[in-house]
Amino acid sequence: MSRPIVAVVGRPNVGKSTLFNRLAGERISIVQDTPGVTRDRIYADVEWLDRKFTLIDTGGMEIGSEEVIQKQIVQQAQIAIETADVILFVTDVKTGVTEDDVKVANLLRRTKKPVVLAVNKVDSVKRDTLAIYEFYELGIGDPLPVSAGQALGLGDMLDQIIANFPEKDIYEEEDDAIKVAIIGKPNVGKSSLINKILGEDRLIVSNIAGTTRDAVDTPIEIDGQKYIFIDTAGMRRKSKIKEEIERFSIIRAVAAVERCDVAILLIDANEGVTDQDTKIAGIAHERGKAAIIAVNKWDSVEKDEKTMNKYLKDISMELKYMEYAPKVFISAMTGQRINRMLELIQTVYQNHALRISTGVLNEVLIEATAMQQPPADKGRQLRLYYMTQVSVKPPTFVIFVNERGLFHFSYRRYIENQLREAFGFVGTPIHFIVREKG
Ligand code: GDP
Numbered sequence: 315m316s317r318p319i320v321a322v323v324g325r326p327n328v329g330k331s332t333l334f335n336r337l338a339g340e341r342i343s344i345v346q347d348t349p350g351v352t353r354d355r356i357y358a359d360v361e362w363l364d365r366k367f368t369l370i371d372t373g374g375m376e377i378g379s380e381e382v383i384q385k386q387i388v389q390q391a392q393i394a395i396e397t398a399d400v401i402l403f404v405t406d407v408k409t410g411v412t413e414d415d416v417k418v419a420n421l422l423r424r425t426k427k428p429v430v431l432a433v434n435k436v437d438s439v440k441r442d443t444l445a446i447y448e449f450y451e452l453g454i455g456d457p458l459p460v461s462a463g464q465a466l467g468l469g470d471m472l473d474q475i476i477a478n479f480p481e482k483d484i485y486e487e488e489d490d491a492i493k494v495a496i497i498g499k500p501n502v503g504k505s506s507l508i509n510k511i512l513g514e515d516r517l518i519v520s521n522i523a524g525t526t527r528d529a530v531d532t533p534i535e536i537d538g539q540k541y542i543f544i545d546t547a548g549m550r551r552k553s554k555i556k557e558e559i560e561r562f563s564i565i566r567a568v569a570a571v572e573r574c575d576v577a578i579l580l581i582d583a584n585e586g587v588t589d590q591d592t593k594i595a596g597i598a599h600e601r602g603k604a605a606i607i608a609v610n611k612w613d614s615v616e617k618d619e620k621t622m623n624k625y626l627k628d629i630s631m632e633l634k635y636m637e638y639a640p641k642v643f644i645s646a647m648t649g650q651r652i653n654r655m656l657e658l659i660q661t662v663y664q665n666h667a668l669r670i671s672t673g674v675l676n677e678v679l680i681e682a683t684a685m686q687q688p689p690a691d692k693g694r695q696l697r698l699y700y701m702t703q704v705s706v707k708p709p710t711f712v713i714f715v716n717e718r719g720l721f722h723f724s725y726r727r728y729i730e731n732q733l734r735e736a737f738g739f740v741g742t743p744i745h746f747i748v749r750e751k752g
């Protein structure tokens with residue numbers, strides 16, 4: 315089941331970032347091996363009462379004239395409406411209700427999405443209830459007093475947030491369809507690719523009606539395989555500010571990846587792998603999704619027999635942590651290798667859900683440790699006793715060892731590679747849980 319998405323909105327200086335950091339806590343940099351992703355983070359995992367969700371901070375820019383800021387606030391609210399399951403609207407008790415608050419409220423009132431209204435900076439225990447009442451005038455329900463700075467009232471607010479989560483995955487009955495997110499920076503060719511796939515004489519099943527999301531997903535059946543392409547239509551926000559465009563494309567990617575089985579990362583062949591590509595790729599990686607790297611606009615590159623290899627090398631360098639993702643060189647314009655890409659989607663999808671029996675797994679483990687001795691440290695040698703697969707999507711293995719500290723990254727990687735050699739697992743990350751056994 316995909317995790318619900320909670321988007322934080324509100325005008326500048328009400329304390330959105332403070333609140334975001336407070337809720338995200340230490341979890342904010344969980345995955346250290348995803349370079350470029352942990353910087354300027356705008357999304358984080360939060361867990362409250364056994365419910366996990368993804369928190370997105372839509373704010374961030376908020377510079378310029380009052381007019382520019384107002385535009386930004388509106389865009390941020392709109393992107394939250396498009397992508398979130400629950401919207402957390404933050405206001406400030408010290409300033410009271412402002413004109414900009416009213417603007418945001420007017421937008422939020424028009425959506426069907428649940429909105430939780432937090433009044434921040436209520437720092438003292440004897441809370442000024444009168445000041446809180448003023449926020450009823452925004453017309454979006456009960457204002458909740460919180461203090462991001464003092465960590466007050468956050469539990470009640472989180473209770474409210476999770477009480478508003480959708481009951482179940484909207485696609486639960488559509489289990490035979492592969493959910494695909496095409497992600498990538500603006501202008502890389504995402505819409506063109508979808509249009510190309512749809513344009514080819516293919517059967518569009520139906521539109522999914524009655525979902526709580528405002529976004530449009532495209533179900534389609536190709537050669538007997540059902541797919542759902544996520545968030546493909548009407549998702550273009552015009553903005554002149556580069557940072558803002560980037561931020562929105564990341565928010566959009568987070569929302570799409572959250573709900574997908576397979577993420578296709580589009581790279582522009584004319585630009586190679588950019589910083590933003592790295593960030594977007596990291597989203598799929600961190601979420602443990604099946605992934606394909608598609609180099610688009612291949613038609614527009616001048617090439618000789620070495621060109622493809624050069625690209626492959628560059629991608630491996632820049633996206634080291636995604637070595638498992640197969641690469642394909644496509645053109646959304648001419649349709650080159652789009653069939654190949656569709657085949658890859660099926661392959662990586664199957665690998666993502668692959669289950670290996672414990673017996674076979676341990677045969678591989680025994681062979682691997684015989685071929686290359688586990689490392690020793692200060693006279694203590696690592697011993698790998700046993701391993702078993704505990705879940706899929708992505709394949710996750712519990713491995714029992716004598717001492718966790720001895721199981722260094724390089725040997726872990728060796729074991730991972732042995733598993734990949736034995737079972738394939740193309741296109742899916744593999745997760746390990748290391749347990750000590752006396
Ligand atoms: P953003 O622009 O909405 O992201 O706001 P920030 O998180 O950057 O906070 C703006 C200012 O409000 C900073 O100076 C914060 O230290 C302050 N602030 C944030 N939360 C609280 C709070 O709960 N109480 C008080 N007194 N100040 C806060």
Ligand code: GDP
Binds near residue numbers: 498500507612647
């Ligand atoms: P999006 O912002 O990622 O959805 O990108 P678009 O699909 O709107 O494409 C951006 C631009 O790239 C458009 O001008 C497309 O015509 C162009 N484009 C997309 N795919 C290809 C391709 O495979 N080859 C070439 N030459 N141009 C492409």
